[in-house]
Amino acid sequence: MEIKVKLSNLRTSPRKVRQVIDLVRGKNVPQAQAILLFTVNKSARHILKLLNSAVASATHDLHLEESNLFISQITVDEGPKLKRWHPMSRGRAFPIIKRSSHIALVLKELKPTVRDNKEIKGKEEKVIETTEKVKNIKTKVKSTIKKSKVKK
Secondary structure, eight states: OOEEEEEEEESSOHHHHHHHHHHHTTOBHHHHHHHHHTOOSHHHHHHHHHHHHHHHHHHHHSOOOGGGEEEEEEEEEEOOOEEEEEEOGGGOEEEEEEOOEEEEEEEEESSOOOOOHHHHHHHHHHHHHHHHHHHHHHHHHHHHHHHHHHHO
16 A cells, blocks of 8 residues: 655755755665654654654555555655845845755555455445435435424
């Protein structure tokens, strides 16, 4: 199972972010979190938040264990640049380019878990039962509304 998350428009240059990303590429999640927690770099905080977000969605949505996940792919692409000018003496101006980054993170399982079809079928049956109950309630409400209108 793959979990993909993205962080767009991080106001740090891609070169600086790549230095941090190279530290955690291919590591398992607890080890990567420990490395990012103690890395003294501005972009390490943002990558840690992105990793924690991916882990949270994997545990909540897909019911995967945090210790069974590893970073299979992590890339940094260049985002839009903000172009500014720094005025100098004698009418000159030097360009200032403020770079940004896009980070893409993919988590995979170390040992793939097999999903039970019984669990899925049980959940489907519960959904069908609740929808039937709701339909029955709606028909009862409609019939009582019709009866009350006829009596008036």
